[in-house]
Amino acid sequence: MAESPPDQRPPTPRSWRESPIVQLTLARYREFYREPEALFWTFVFPLLMAAGLGLAFRSRPPEVVKVAVVRELEGSSAAYDGLARDPQLDVHFVDDSAGHRELRTGKVALLVIPATRESIEYRFDDTRPEAITARRLANDALQRARGRTDPVAVQESFVRDRGSRYIDFLVPGLLGMNLMSSSMWGIGFSVVDQRRKRLLKRFVATPMSRSHYLASFVLARLSLLVIEVVVLVGFGAFLFGVPLRGPLAALGLASLLGSLAFGGVGLLVAARPKTIEAASGLMNLSMLPMWVLSGVFFSSSNFPDAMQPFIQALPLTALNDALRANMLEGAGFREMGSEFLVMGAWLVLSFPIAVKIFRWK
Amino acid sequence: MATDRTVTSSTPALSIRGLEKRYGDVVAVAGIDLEVPRGECFGLLGPNGAGKTTMIEICEGLTDPDAGEVRVLGMTHRREAAAIRERIGISLQETQLTEKLTVEETIALFRSFYRHRRPVAEVIAAVQLGEKAKSRVGQLSGGQKQRLALACALVGDPDLFFLDEPTTGLDPQSRRQLWDLIENFKAERRTVIITTHYMDEAEQLCDRVAIVDHGKIIALGTPRQLIAMLGSEHVVEFGLEGFQIEDDDLAVLPGVTKVRRADGRYQFDVAHVHLTIPALLALLKTRQSELTELTTHTATLEDVFVHLTGRHLRDG
Numbered sequence: 217m218a219e220s221p222p223d224q225r226p227p228t229p230r231s232w233r234e235s236p237i238v239q240l241t242l243a244r245y246r247e248f249y250r251e252p253e254a255l256f257w258t259f260v261f262p263l264l265m266a267a268g269l270g271l272a273f274r275s276r277p278p279e280v281v282k283v284a285v286v287r288e289l290e291g292s293s294a295a296y297d298g299l300a301r302d303p304q305l306d307v308h309f310v311d312d313s314a315g316h317r318e319l320r321t322g323k324v325a326l327l328v329i330p331a332t333r334e335s336i337e338y339r340f341d342d343t344r345p346e347a348i349t350a351r352r353l354a355n356d357a358l359q360r361a362r363g364r365t366d367p368v369a370v371q372e373s374f375v376r377d378r379g380s381r382y383i384d385f386l387v388p389g390l391l392g393m394n395l396m397s398s399s400m401w402g403i404g405f406s407v408v409d410q411r412r413k414r415l416l417k418r419f420v421a422t423p424m425s426r427s428h429y430l431a432s433f434v435l436a437r438l439s440l441l442v443i444e445v446v447v448l449v450g451f452g453a454f455l456f457g458v459p460l461r462g463p464l465a466a467l468g469l470a471s472l473l474g475s476l477a478f479g480g481v482g483l484l485v486a487a488r489p490k491t492i493e494a495a496s497g498l499m500n501l502s503m504l505p506m507w508v509l510s511g512v513f514f515s516s517s518n519f520p521d522a523m524q525p526f527i528q529a530l531p532l533t534a535l536n537d538a539l540r541a542n543m544l545e546g547a548g549f550r551e552m553g554s555e556f557l558v559m560g561a562w563l564v565l566s567f568p569i570a571v572k573i574f575r576w577k
Numbered sequence: 578m579a580t581d582r583t584v585t586s587s588t589p590a591l592s593i594r595g596l597e598k599r600y601g602d603v604v605a606v607a608g609i610d611l612e613v614p615r616g617e618c619f620g621l622l623g624p625n626g627a628g629k630t631t632m633i634e635i636c637e638g639l640t641d642p643d644a645g646e647v648r649v650l651g652m653t654h655r656r657e658a659a660a661i662r663e664r665i666g667i668s669l670q671e672t673q674l675t676e677k678l679t680v681e682e683t684i685a686l687f688r689s690f691y692r693h694r695r696p697v698a699e700v701i702a703a704v705q706l707g708e709k710a711k712s713r714v715g716q717l718s719g720g721q722k723q724r725l726a727l728a729c730a731l732v733g734d735p736d737l738f739f740l741d742e743p744t745t746g747l748d749p750q751s752r753r754q755l756w757d758l759i760e761n762f763k764a765e766r767r768t769v770i771i772t773t774h775y776m777d778e779a780e781q782l783c784d785r786v787a788i789v790d791h792g793k794i795i796a797l798g799t800p801r802q803l804i805a806m807l808g809s810e811h812v813v814e815f816g817l818e819g820f821q822i823e824d825d826d827l828a829v830l831p832g833v834t835k836v837r838r839a840d841g842r843y844q845f846d847v848a849h850v851h852l853t854i855p856a857l858l859a860l861l862k863t864r865q866s867e868l869t870e871l872t873t874h875t876a877t878l879e880d881v882f883v884h885l886t887g888r889h890l891r892d893g
Binding site: 225227228230234235236238239240242243246247250251410413414415417418419420421422423424577 | 637638639640659662663665667669671672673674675677678682685686687688689690691692693694713729733
């Protein structure tokens with residue numbers, strides 16, 4: 217059979233705006249900013265969360281702890297007087313049964329039962345930090361009231377530095393979490409949606425380059441990333457005075473690497489599923505361990521040592537650690553090296569696998 | 578301007594040899610040979626599930642065949658996939674374009690993929706979506722969405738169109754608008770391969786039609802040739818209540834060339850309606866059978882399909 221002569225018509229000249237990568241990236245943007253819900257979840261929601269948690273955990277003098285003393289026992293009134301002298305304790309008398317009820321429902325942190333003048337029983341839940349504090353304060357007050365003297369003179373000076381408060385811990389964690397969810401959902405959801413609507417198939421039947429298609433998601437993410445970082449970090453800095461001690465360039469690189477790594481994971485998760493439901497399941501399955509383990513709301517060092525190698529290998533742990541080290545401790549590129557390495561590894565592994573197993577048709 | 582297509586090479590637009598495709602136990606394409614010359618509007622007509630979509634998606638390079646060879650504009654997907662994609666324009670059966678983009682933006686996006694590009698405004702005018710250029714895709718009617726799909730197929734200035742059921746689910750007016758567009762493609766000497774299960778569409782648009790059933794081509798020719806297979810130009814169809822009548826008794830009525838039953842009704846191919854009907858009524862009167870319905874029409878491709886398979890197209 218005769219071969220068809222190659223197409224010899226000259227290509228239509230094009231401006232940069234008409235190039236496929238620009239057009240694909242523009243389409244990504246438009247899909248994003250024309251979707252009010254997406255704007256809310258990406259930009260407003262993390263701000264609300266930071267504001268809410270910031271208010272709840274704002275710095276303030278230690279709270280007064282509630283303590284109850286069982287009435288009409290031999291040492292009741294003496295114990296009451298001793299406890300009442302400590303301004304951090306709020307003391308009241310209760311009946312024995314009412315006291316147990318208040319303890320059980322958390323109305324008081326500690327129930328003091330002065331059975332005789334020479335012995336006292338403390339009842340409390342030793343897994344509640346508040347109860348431990350109450351027990352310590354109450355015991356000190358009672359022992360001192362009975363004449364205990366402390367051999368060493370103590371002077372207390374309070375340090376409430378910017379950088380060591382809960383909000384300072386929280387803002388980098390929220391930023392990390394936000395970069396994770398917006399990268400993974402932003403890429404994963406759109407890809408699966410386009411596959412489900414057979415748009416992907418339609419694109420594949422054009423001369424569109426598949427790498428342009430995938431790259432457009434990453435490019436669109438990266439520019440949204442700048443907005444996300446500026447909004448959340450700026451919000452923390454202006455409203456709560458969250459410090460920015462490290463070089464901003466290192467902060468930028470950490471956010472960029474983190475986003476790319478999560479973009480890769482998002483693409484991996486979205487590589488095969490044909491339905492949004494299947495993709496959502498996979499997406500949550502991969503993000504949930506990181507929400508819990510990677511130190512968003514509390515330090516990941518709370519988990520047992522045996523789990524630490526696994527936790528440290530998670531991309532969100534690396535991102536959160538890097539962001540905190542930079543913002544709170546002033547870490548630069550050098551100090552964040554190991555975190556960069558972890559995120560880089562996720563990026564280098566996830567992208568090629570995602571491209572390899574990607575379902576185009 | 579569309580490129581001048583009058584100087585076309587001698588290779589056919591589409592040539593298929595021994596094509597087969599199965600999905601598990603289901604044979605979707607059961608050995609098809611076909612050649613479509615350049616500039617022809619060719620229809621694949623058949624009920625849903627006949628294998629039309631599988632065939633066309635193999636031609637588009639979206640599905641790999643189990644056996645056989647497909648040449649598109651003389652090229653194969655195995656060796657020249659990229660070159661083929663540059664020169665075909667397609668519309669898939671169920672693509673949903675991004676609802677958040679406007680008509681203009683959608684066309685500009687598809688346009689960016691091709692080496693040869695027609696101006697966006699020209700393409701929008703060609704599919705008569707000028708007033709909707711700035712509208713979001715989500716706000717378009719079904720017919721407008723289909724015209725946009727054609728615009729996306731047209732923007733790369735293709736030599737060959739693959740249109741998979743472009744008018745399914747549209748109202749009559751939208752269908753007519755789409756037919757006009759496809760007529761324009763033909764006028765520009767572009768080759769069009771279209772699948773449909775509407776016989777009137779195939780008759781109206783197609784130079785040649787292949788009737789497809791169970792993954793095979795069971796008839797091939799111009800609509801006129803296919804209808805001529807029936808041997809008569811009219812069809813009388815009727816249903817009876819009460820006593821049924823033997824086919825042999827009907828076959829001897831004046832003007833009848835063939836009798837068949839489909840879906841519980843009688844159907845005649847008839848040369849002269851004005852002779853057949855009075856004779857039929859007289860016969861029914863003597864047999865005391867009641868007519869439940871009686872229709873006559875000029876023979877169509879639908880009748881050809883019934884003639885060949887004993888089933889109606891719509892019933893699948």
